[in-house]
Amino acid sequence: MKFTAHPQLWKNFRLARRRCIAVIAAACILAAIPAFAEPSKPRAGEPPVRIEIRAQPITAFDNRDESKRRFGMLEFRGGLQLTSPYKELGGISAIRIAPDGAHFIALSDQGRWLRGRIVYAGSSPVGIADAVMAPLLDSNGKPLAARGWYDTESIAEDGGTLYVGIERVNRIVKFDYGKHGLSARAEPVPVPPGIKTLPYNLGLESLVVVPKGMPLAGALIAVSERGLDPSGDIKGFLLGGPSPGEFSVTRTDEFDISDAAITGGDLLLLERRFSFARGLGIRIRSVALTSLRPGALVDGPILFQADFGQQVDNMEGLSVHRTPSGDIVLTMISDDNFSAVQRTLLLQFTLIGE
DSSP states (O other), rough: OOOOOOHHHHHHHHHHHHHHHHHHHHHHHHSSSSSSOOOOOOOOOOOOOEEEOEEEEOOOSSSSOOTOOOTTTTTEEEEEEEEEESSTTEEEEEEEEEEEEEEEEEEEETTTTEEHHHHHHHEEEEEEEEEEEEEOBBBTTTGGGTTTOEEEEEEEETTTTTEEEEETTTTEEEEHHHGGGGOOBBEEOOOHHHHHHTTSSSEEEEEEEEOOTTTTOOOEEEEEEEOTTTOOOEEEEEESSSEEEEEOOOOOOOOOEEEEETTTTEEEEEEEETTTTTTEEEEEEEEEEOOOTTTTTOOOEEEEEEEEBSSOSEEEEEEEEEEETOOOOEEEOOTTTTTTTTOOEEEEEEEEEO
């Protein structure tokens, strides 16, 4: 018996077959390449070390149209692809840029600080100088990673105090960085039960302190990567401040949250999605601070979206600063997972109006 498929069914079959082949091929490639060039865990007594960071400028963000500068509500300023002979550089999961737009503090998900200075040519980043890496220390002065608290994924800054979120154990610690710098020791911060029960490896991914003069001033906002409430939305928490409690962020299109920053009266959420069928997706969503309150379900407009057609990777860190001329600059950084097929990218954009 001869079978003749309907044209649309045949088209759907061919599409499904191509996707299946792509998944199998990708799985074979990933199986052939070690997923991690496993870095060493920080050792007791390991001192801060100056490192060389090599920076290859990225002058065009769109791979298909190098002249394109605007992407949604953002305008591309420039970027860097970062490499180093120092094997511990990688896994960068969070960054905070100082008000001068140059000095920064970042951390890896292996329990190490990265401190340095962005070098500019005009408004475009062209290099990294004065780079130093050091282990995060526990209250006894030993590497925080030695107790299994190494998956450090988020930083919040409040004056000279740095708060760090540790994902797999769902803990928050703080450091008197202003006084002790990279030698500061961790002090545990009490967290509500909802944070302690977040899922393994999908927990605390974003921390940000609301500055004085803004709604919720003084609150520490903590947002999970994909800790879901009963409705399938992403859990967030308000620690301290005028109205502590739990809220949710509407989850759409299978995006998870990888970092957060504040500008004006808005909370900016850096979001990420990856699947073999759909590839990589990156976006930034804006949520009004005034909408955050216990029990609230919050949402907001999408300011920016990108995929593999642009110069992106596993973007995990987001920071905001304002230039002397008044430009609001967003800096993103990627976590290369210490993988041979991924990159550490630092990208900068100007937030623009309509």
